[in-house]
Amino acid sequence: MSTPTAPATISLSDDHAAALSRDRLIERWVMLSLAAPAFAVVFVCLIVPVGWLFYLSFFTDSGAATLINYRHLIEQPSYVRIFWTTFKVSALTTAICAVLGYPLAYFMSQLPTRAANLCMIAVLLPFWTSLLVRTYAWLVLLQRTGLINHWGMQLGLWSEPLPLVNNLTGTLIGMVHIMLPFIVLPLYGNMRSIDRSLLQAAANLGASPVQSFWRIFLPLSVPGLTAGALVVFILCLGFYVTPEVLGGGRVTMVSSRIATDIDTFLNWGSASALGAVLLVLTFLLLWIASRLAKNLSLIGAGH
Amino acid sequence: MARFMSWFDKPATDTQITHGSRLWLYALAVVLFAFLVLPTLIVIPMSFSESQYLEFPPRHLSLRWYEAYFHSRSWMQATATSFKAATLTVLVATPLGTVAAYGLYNAELAIARLVSLVLIMPIVIPVILVGTAIFYAYVKLRIVNSLIGVVLAHSILAVPIVIMIVTSALKSFDMNQERVARSLGASRLEAFFMVVMPQIKFAILTAAVLSFLTSFDEVIVSLFVSGGDNSTLTRIMFAALRDQIDPTIAAISTMMVVVTSLLLGLSQIFGRRAKR
Numbered sequence: 001m002s003t004p005t006a007p008a009t010i011s012l013s014d015d016h017a018a019a020l021s022r023d024r025l026i027e028r029w030v031m032l033s034l035a036a037p038a039f040a041v042v043f044v045c046l047i048v049p050v051g052w053l054f055y056l057s058f059f060t061d062s063g064a065a066t067l068i069n070y071r072h073l074i075e076q077p078s079y080v081r082i083f084w085t086t087f088k089v090s091a092l093t094t095a096i097c098a099v100l101g102y103p104l105a106y107f108m109s110q111l112p113t114r115a116a117n118l119c120m121i122a123v124l125l126p127f128w129t130s131l132l133v134r135t136y137a138w139l140v141l142l143q144r145t146g147l148i149n150h151w152g153m154q155l156g157l158w159s160e161p162l163p164l165v166n167n168l169t170g171t172l173i174g175m176v177h178i179m180l181p182f183i184v185l186p187l188y189g190n191m192r193s194i195d196r197s198l199l200q201a202a203a204n205l206g207a208s209p210v211q212s213f214w215r216i217f218l219p220l221s222v223p224g225l226t227a228g229a230l231v232v233f234i235l236c237l238g239f240y241v242t243p244e245v246l247g248g249g250r251v252t253m254v255s256s257r258i259a260t261d262i263d264t265f266l267n268w269g270s271a272s273a274l275g276a277v278l279l280v281l282t283f284l285l286l287w288i289a290s291r292l293a294k295n296l297s298l299i300g301a302g303h
Numbered sequence: 304m305a306r307f308m309s310w311f312d313k314p315a316t317d318t319q320i321t322h323g324s325r326l327w328l329y330a331l332a333v334v335l336f337a338f339l340v341l342p343t344l345i346v347i348p349m350s351f352s353e354s355q356y357l358e359f360p361p362r363h364l365s366l367r368w369y370e371a372y373f374h375s376r377s378w379m380q381a382t383a384t385s386f387k388a389a390t391l392t393v394l395v396a397t398p399l400g401t402v403a404a405y406g407l408y409n410a411e412l413a414i415a416r417l418v419s420l421v422l423i424m425p426i427v428i429p430v431i432l433v434g435t436a437i438f439y440a441y442v443k444l445r446i447v448n449s450l451i452g453v454v455l456a457h458s459i460l461a462v463p464i465v466i467m468i469v470t471s472a473l474k475s476f477d478m479n480q481e482r483v484a485r486s487l488g489a490s491r492l493e494a495f496f497m498v499v500m501p502q503i504k505f506a507i508l509t510a511a512v513l514s515f516l517t518s519f520d521e522v523i524v525s526l527f528v529s530g531g532d533n534s535t536l537t538r539i540m541f542a543a544l545r546d547q548i549d550p551t552i553a554a555i556s557t558m559m560v561v562v563t564s565l566l567l568g569l570s571q572i573f574g575r576r577a578k579r
Contacts, residue, residue, distance in 0.1 A: 035418050036404025038462050040400040042422055047338055049436035050428065100335060107332040110315070122336045129343045129563055130520040133541050133556040137342040139548060140349065140357050147345070148358050180339060209320035238429030241522050245544045255431035259526070262435060275432045282429055 166248025183228035190224025400465025472506030
């Protein structure tokens with residue numbers, strides 16, 4: 001897209017050409033300036049304070065330069081435990097989402113477009129319902145006297161109320177519910193674009209349905225799976241509401257600790273060190289994800 | 304029955320697998336769709352239950368939790384705050400984001416990419432950090448617990464969404480139309496309002512709706528920057544959720560689901576009309 005140039009038949013003097021290119025440059029800067037108000041708000045209220053927090057993490061309360069905030073993260077067992085919990089919860093959520101999301105996306109990719117679009121609404125519906133409403137719903141369903149325990153015992157599946165909430169189980173159920181669409185969407189898009197004739201060819205050459213799935217379909221859907229899983233994992237690292245409410249104080253992730261450090265202790269140094277680690281980790285994973293996406297789409301079956 | 308049985312043996316895909324041997328896949332899909340959709344919907348009938356213990360199906364219908372909600376001063380004040388904040392966020396974020404998207408799309412300067420990168424940061428940086436950072440800035444600016452602070456914070460979160468939606472609409476818009484208008488004597492501003500805007504208005508409307516919902520549903524940043532008389536509904540709900548299971552929240556949840564579906568539904572209907 002370029003600004004229209006004069007037809008070649010009109011010969012321009014150098015002065016005219018210079019003036020035109022100057023006008024064009026001015027116009028581009030005018031266009032860029034339209035983004036200035038939004039940029040100013042984001043820059044002043046977000047980017048600068050994030051940078052400032054980064055800076056704070058290298059100082060003690062009295063203002064001396066130090067790495068003590070970071071040493072605490074490595075040496076204090078409570079911080080080590082929080083990182084381990086965060087990693088464990090994120091990895092488990094990602095694994096469950098992959099195991100459940102893959103067949104769901106596969107099922108949808110085999111449907112005619114119209115039916116698949118209807119299913120898509122069901123997948124996207126939770127996307128736009130309030131996070132708190134969904135968390136509350138799970139709290140109600142999973143509690144000791146909740147529907148799941150009630151029905152489970154009525155059907156004789158178990159006799160004592162199971163502890164389904166205020167622990168890791170509840171947290172995982174809530175997080176999988178929120179994250180599932182994030183893996184289904186890229187997987188579905190990926191699977192839709194797989195060339196069906198490759199599977200026909202495999203069948204034609206004598207592959208059983210199971211063989212052609214494992215050897216043709218699955219490898220071709222790996223880019224979607226990787227992209228989705230990475231997105232889920234990255235988003236899980238920063239989770240706050242679900243572990244707080246459904247974990248009942250037993251699942252403390254990085255975000256919860258940052259919040260309590262600030263809320264209760266006004267401990268900006270340690271909160272910002274934790275925040276810095278979370279941020280660097282997030283960016284690192286995003287970078288890996290974008291590199292992987294590029295490489296995989298190069299390897300991926302010719303489209 | 305015979306016809307049904309033969310469906311079992313019919314090939315389901317190009318690899319000649321039959322529907323019968325895939326029943327597990329269909330069953331799993333049904334269970335997963337139920338898992339995704341039902342929990343949110345089940346709160347609605349429960350909110351009409353008479354009992355403290357949120358039964359399903361409710362044995363006796365009553366509106367007592369709605370009464371509790373409408374008669375509570377703090378819930379009402381929080382609801383008013385949330386609606387005000389969401390409306391103002393739409394009024395701030397939609398124009399800011401739309402204008403920025405248009406400018407960045409046409410700027411064709413290397414630095415524009417850097418600006419775009421900064422503008423999507425609010426949804427890339429983990430929300431807890433966004434909350435912490437904005438809170439820190441507000442302490443310095445002395446606008447913690449103010450409505451204007453909540454609106455500004457929510458606008459920061461909504462702007463990237465507006466920019467993404469409007470940019471994708473601009474990509475499918477033929478900019479030559481704008482050039483024609485300008486070569487026929489329209490100023491750039493006139494050309495934007497008379498030629499570009501009518502064709503991307505559905506995207507702008509969608510962006511406005513999503514800005515509203517972004518603010519209305521936002522929890523974490525609100526926990527940091529809203530408070531006192533300007534506490535948002537989500538902030539009060541979150542505090543209540545951590546304490547005990549208050550059935551009033553079922554009534555509020557129902558209301559939130561209704562507001563969300565109404566807004567999304569309306570934007571779809573208008574969108575369809577706009578496309579015609």
